[in-house]
Amino acid sequence: MSTQQESVESEPEEPESQEVPEDQEMSGLASPQQERLQRKQAALEERERAESDHDMDDDRVHLKVFRYDPEVEGKQEPRFDDFHVPFERGMTVLDALIYARDEFDSSLTFRHSCRQAICGSDAFFINGRQRLGCKTQIADLDQPVRVEPLPHQEAVKDLVVEMEHFYDQMHAVEPYFQDEETPDASELDEQRQSRENREKVKMSTRCIWCGACMSSCNIAAGDNEYLGPAAINKAYRFAMDDREDEEIKEHRLRILEQEHGVWRCQTQFSCTEVCPKDIPLTEHIQELKREAVKKNLKFW
């Protein structure tokens, strides 16, 4: 290599995803992340064991994928197709699906985009549980790997489900800052918010609208009008944010208190278990119930 490169500037402090250490955001002190890490550690050990003694079928992954297409003969009756995909270290379920589609069957259909657990497109029912395809390591799973569309949602084609109902519920909680007085251009001052309050809403703001929680919820399956964990969490995100005033908070609680709102939740924790963003959904719902009670006490 030529040494001319040394003359190039150096930018020791680097852009993008740099985390500033003192940001409490990133310090995982006894946080849910910490717990998650421990869980992961266990999973990792398990995986290492699996990798060493698992017969990966000649280093091929056996996928069993749900297929359905309302207008193609032979696919109108739902069925499972088998794909044998060469295994590579680090391979996720999404990688395996992409391989199967690009190499074997271009009609294999599933939503996906970011490949990094942020767009929320690829929640599937994998080996009997709601997970993001891109965030699930093949090596962590028993074979064959069964991939199905999210249960309790209308199937559109293969792994694609109808999301409209989910979006409708999200929109039903008025998911936006209410303050009508949008400051005019000259105003350069931000609203103040305490670190504690920001911390309070932090986990709730991480939702990526994947729909896993809704799909795992028995109540939502039985009551189509139930707002569901994601929408209630969205409402929590605003109701708990001090930047909105009390009146609006009460308005929000009233939306949540209705027949198909928070009181439907029977604290089964299924949503919390499947949420790929580790949002304590059930806790948030419980907290809103308590808030609602407090509010009622005030009036009665």
Added chain:
Amino acid sequence: MYEHDVIVVGAGGAGLRAAIGAHEAGADVAMVSKLHPVRSHTGAAEGGINAALREGDDWELHAYDTMKGSDYLGDAPAIETLAQDAPEDTIRLEHWGMPFSREDDGRVSQRPFGGLSFPRTTYAGAETGHHLLHTLYEQVVKRGIQVYDEWYVMNLAVSGEADPNDRSCHGVVAYDVQSGGVEGFRARDGVILATGGPGQAFDHTTNAVSCTGDGNAMAYRAGVPMEDMEFVQFHPTTLPSTGVLISEGVRGEGGILYNEGGERFMFERGYANNDGELASRDVVSRAELTEVNEGRGIEDEYVHLDMRHLGSERILDRLENILHLAEDFEGVDGLVEPMPVKPGQHYEMGGIETDENGQTCIDGLYAAGECACVSVHGANRLGGNALPELVVFGKRAGRHAAGEDLGAPEIETGYGDDVEDEGMELPVTPGEAGLPERGSGEAVADGAGAVADAEGLVERAVDRERERVERLMGRDDGVQHAEIRAKLQQAMTADVNVFRNREGVERALETIRECREEYRDVYVDDPSRTFNTDLQQTIETRNLIDVAETIALGALVRNEFRGAHWRQENQERDDDEWLKHTLISWNGGKPSIWYRPVILEGQDKTYEPKTRSY
């Protein structure tokens, strides 16, 4: 046919802000997006958004840093607009509820970033883009702006005058992914392209699968020049199997890069004797690739980034999210083993040529966000400067399209008197392959003849796209797009990446031409009209071919080393010859190349090119 005043194509940060801008200016605006808005790749941005908010900082410093970072290839009026508007537009996000991280006094937090003279990168945890995207979408919901999501825009309805500067845009043609129906969207006042980056032109990228440069390709074919496409930013530490980005924070904390033989090559092989792992992105990327090319890579593919020596306590405290990334996406435990990393495509500095109001040379056609080139980033984007670009220029494009007067722009667009055109003969014959798909009549730029009535124009465009779908679906054999796409991506990564020389880029151009030839026989195997992603990806692949060609052509003609663009034959910045933008336009189905001088004259001062050293 659907009809609105303003149609925004794409619903990432730029598109959402454009729609809100148009709505603020009183327009009936609608968004058409192939993904639901919250799925857009803006959500992946982590680091932050640059804005001069605090005492001791001001927009002029931000502008100065940006100009210097751009290696003097950004246009001063664009850069100054960005720096001036960013504070107000960032604070507005806060007023809309964006959950920024906070200081003890309750104000929004800012952090230092590479190339910035003041810590002005405003952030929301390690997920700034996610919060920006969701906050903007919330405001779109609040305003009741119509969103046609999972509608794929296939083409623009642009009139066909001989000179692109005389053309006008009247709408788009889109197909409903769920039902397969092809429909027209007439825009009474303007179409805004906000389709994001073209990272999928490379086989290894931090960009999403949806980043296929559709807007670039559509504008290009309609006659809008592509500007500075050769400037592609590569990130040195991405995970090999997915392209997921491992932040510089790891190296900042003391992480070390090793080759297969366990050498700390940044020092031991003399790539950066002073800064080692902390040298700039392009230096580290080239060093890693040299190691691999010379046989010292691991599995001939990557190098190791090791942080184990930092100790688990420090890692858990400061780099915990890196552990999760390595584990979730690569299956590697960073506490017990080094993480595999390699360079990956990250950001496209170039794009659709626009002025400060987002307008292109075609009347009624706008662009904003990563697909556009105003140009703010010039030869190199500073971290944290893309997000403010989305909100500042998204807003401006929306308002201008809705008819608001934003003053006359200083930046010129389109081929005109101020350009430099050497009538350059290219050593290869690239776009000779304006080759139509077999069986279609179209050979040249997509525009139809000039028509008086806009509705008729949109209808004709719809007919053409319906025919295209039938043609692609009707064929029973041929080549599948995935094969062509893979070949294209590999050629770009092999020869148009961080190392570039004439021979290699020419080789890539040959392959691109082959891809075009093969694409004439492309077919869609999935016979279904329901959610046919095979069809969508086949169309995207065509766009990638067009965009890849502009990147390679720019890389071929620019024989200097500036910003992210490195040429083996001339490893110096050449200000005498190259203080100018590369523009590629599609004339009669064949690209032509010309240049426009950079504008270094700002509002109050002229920026003097200096060596980019920090």
